[in-house]
Amino acid sequence: MTEFLALAALVRAAVAPTPFAPGLIELARPDLDEALDAVVTAGARDVVMVPLVLLPAGHLKDDGPAALERARTRHPAVWFRYGRELGPHPSLLALAATRAEEALARLPGDGPAAVALVGRGSTDPDANAELFKVARLLEEGRGLPNVEAGFVSLAPPRVEEVLERCRRLGATRIAVVPYFLFTGVLVERIAAQTLGWAARTPGVAVAVAAHLGPAPAIAALVLERATEVRAGTVQASCDCCIYRSPLPGFEHRVGVPPPTTSTPPLR
Numbered sequence: 001m002t003e004f005l006a007l008a009a010l011v012r013a014a015v016a017p018t019p020f021a022p023g024l025i026e027l028a029r030p031d032l033d034e035a036l037d038a039v040v041t042a043g044a045r046d047v048v049m050v051p052l053v054l055l056p057a058g059h060l061k062d063d064g065p066a067a068l069e070r071a072r073t074r075h076p077a078v079w080f081r082y083g084r085e086l087g088p089h090p091s092l093l094a095l096a097a098t099r100a101e102e103a104l105a106r107l108p109g110d111g112p113a114a115v116a117l118v119g120r121g122s123t124d125p126d127a128n129a130e131l132f133k134v135a136r137l138l139e140e141g142r143g144l145p146n147v148e149a150g151f152v153s154l155a156p157p158r159v160e161e162v163l164e165r166c167r168r169l170g171a172t173r174i175a176v177v178p179y180f181l182f183t184g185v186l187v188e189r190i191a192a193q194t195l196g197w198a199a200r201t202p203g204v205a206v207a208v209a210a211h212l213g214p215a216p217a218i219a220a221l222v223l224e225r226a227t228e229v230r231a232g233t234v235q236a237s238c239d240c241c242i243y244r245s246p247l248p249g250f251e252h253r254v255g256v257p258p259p260t261t262s263t264p265p266l267r
Helices: 002-015 032-041 058-074 090-105 125-142 159-168 185-199 216-231
Strands: 046-049 079-082 113-119 147-151 173-178 205-208
Touching: 002 216, 032 046, 032 058, 046 058, 046 216, 058 079, 079 216, 090 113, 090 125, 090 173, 090 205, 090 216, 113 125, 113 159, 125 147, 147 159, 159 173, 159 185, 173 185, 185 205
Parallel strands: 046 079, 113 147, 113 173, 173 205
Antiparallel strands: none
């Protein structure tokens, strides 16, 4: 929560005196409905909501649009518009690469290295696929060694599977990068699972990198996403969205209204 509010403060300072309010989807206040009501109360009649999500999963596709639809019902005279997810974006790639390089620099020796990029995980294959795209962009565009992607919940490969893959590919030094904006239970779980694996795996040095955090570059990206909306240049990709495209194994989801909440239990 502290990091979220720190990022919100950066954005607020950049957009002042335009009405601004941060909102959260679940587990904490203020929620999205309160945030949307707050900017309307402050005088806004054209409201842009930028989702603070890295990958296009359920929070982006379900919870955000649902909150906007509720706001339109409460405030029929106000125009509500929606931005796209934050990544992948060059500034996020640069930040993730920096986190990986910082962790690699802490590892002893000069043996073969690898990077394990760990995301939250989703039941939406579109979002999971995007993490693998980020991994390839980091490896091919940022010069990081052997970037392997995985997830801490809801989808394979899990943290220990990714670490084992890195080891089998010859790595003796592994940097684990949590691909998260803010810290929390899942970031802590990534660290715990990584250290547990390392304790059982002699001959491999492992370091857990910092998550992305409330960096000024992310605040600038939030403003960029808002500008896209106002300029009418939002280019959200729906090619692999399970609600629009008949992906193999997910054909039954096409055209189906999303659930009232898209947050499955963590496991």
